[in-house]
Amino acid sequence: MNKNFFIGILAAGKGTRMKSDIPKVLHTLGNKAIIDYVLETAYKLNPEKIFTVVGFKKELVINHINNPNIEYIEQKEQLGTGHAVLQLSNKLYDKNGHLLILYGDVPNIKYSTLLPMVNEHIKHNTDATMITAIVENPTGYGRIIRDQSGNLIKIIEEKDCNASEKTIQEMNPGIYIFKISELFKNLEKVKSNNESKEYYLTDVIELINNNGIVKTKKIDDPKEIMGINTIKQLESFEE
Numbered sequence: 023m024n025k026n027f028f029i030g031i032l033a034a035g036k037g038t039r040m041k042s043d044i045p046k047v048l049h050t051l052g053n054k055a056i057i058d059y060v061l062e063t064a065y066k067l068n069p070e071k072i073f074t075v076v077g078f079k080k081e082l083v084i085n086h087i088n089n090p091n092i093e094y095i096e097q098k099e100q101l102g103t104g105h106a107v108l109q110l111s112n113k114l115y116d117k118n119g120h121l122l123i124l125y126g127d128v129p130n131i132k133y134s135t136l137l138p139m140v141n142e143h144i145k146h147n148t149d150a151t152m153i154t155a156i157v158e159n160p161t162g163y164g165r166i167i168r169d170q171s172g173n174l175i176k177i178i179e180e181k182d183c184n185a186s187e188k189t190i191q192e193m194n195p196g197i198y199i200f201k202i203s204e205l206f207k208n209l210e211k212v213k214s215n216n217e218s219k220e221y222y223l224t225d226v227i228e229l230i231n232n233n234g235i236v237k238t239k240k241i242d243d244p245k246e247i248m249g250i251n252t253i254k255q256l257e258s259f260e261e
Contacts, residue, residue: 026119027144028202029069032106033057033126034077034097039252045079046250047126048086051259055086056250059129066133067122067140073113074126075106083126102220103196104212111206120144122199123223129259130246131197139239140199149204149234150227153197155244160193162251164224166238168192174238176228181217192240194224195247204230 037046047057064072076083077097084094095109107123114121122140124131135153143151154166164177165187177194178187208229212221230236241247250256 023070024068024144025070026117027067027069027122027140028114028117028119029064029067029072029122029124030107030110031057031060031064031072031074031124031126032103033083034075034080034106035100035127036078037127037251040256041253043079045083048082049250049253049256051129051250051256056129056256057083057087057126060124060126060131061087061089063131063133063136064124067136069122070119073110075109101214102218103223104209104221104225107205107223108209108221111209114202115206117202119202120199121202121205122197124197125249127249127251128195128197128247129250130248132246135241135246136197143199143237147201148237150198150200150230150236152199152227152236152238153195153241153247154192154238155195155241155247156191157193157244158191160191163193163195164222165190166192166194174227174231174236176231177224179216179218179222179224195241195249196223197247198223198227200226200230204234 033047040046048055072092074092075095075097097106097109164179167175169175208226212225214221
């Protein structure tokens with residue numbers, strides 16, 4: 023067990039674009055539910071604790087996972103990724119350590135990709151480390167905004183991008199590891215004054231970056247960080 027290292031898996035969403043009455047993370051990929059792939063990777067990383075944020079038909083998700091060592095936190099309203107992670111604050115606020123954020127609908131993320139990032143982040147006690155990816159068509163994802171020297175400035179969600187920002191191909195898949203003290207201190211400052219009226223976890227990156235250190239890791243294979251939002255996408259993962 024890696025003491026003071028925690029994982030939060032976000033799995034509260036209904037997945038309205040799936041046009042289904044079952045939670046998105048319980049749809050089957052291969053012979054397993056989508057979330058099973060994420061859990062297998064999380065177990066390999068051997069954290070002190072895994073938290074799963076549940077919401078829509080939470081009992082189905084909890085009963086499916088059926089692991090007494092996982093703690094389930096309910097997100098009663100789905101108000102964005104920042105709001106989802108904020109639900110973990112009561113459990114982690116006073117902890118020293120680091121929290122890795124994963125998603126129940128991103129099944130291809132690999133242990134071999136996450137382990138070096140986690141190890142380096144913890145070794146250097148970095149404030150935040152995030153994965154980025156260069157993709158030909160980043161539609162639907164937030165864009166990475168850098169200065170002329172290539173340093174990270176912030177992330178802008180696609181709905182809030184202007185025409186120029188939408189042409190940026192470096193995108194944010196939303197996989198981060200945070201120093202816990204920095205995460206919750208800054209998450210409390212996040213506002214929902216955006217197009218979706220949601221609390222974006224991406225805003226925390228900008229806040230931390232203003233006063234601390236945020237490192238980025240470009241992933242070699244963008245397929246690892248693609249989420250499943252529709253039945254058509256699910257079928258493409260089966261191919």
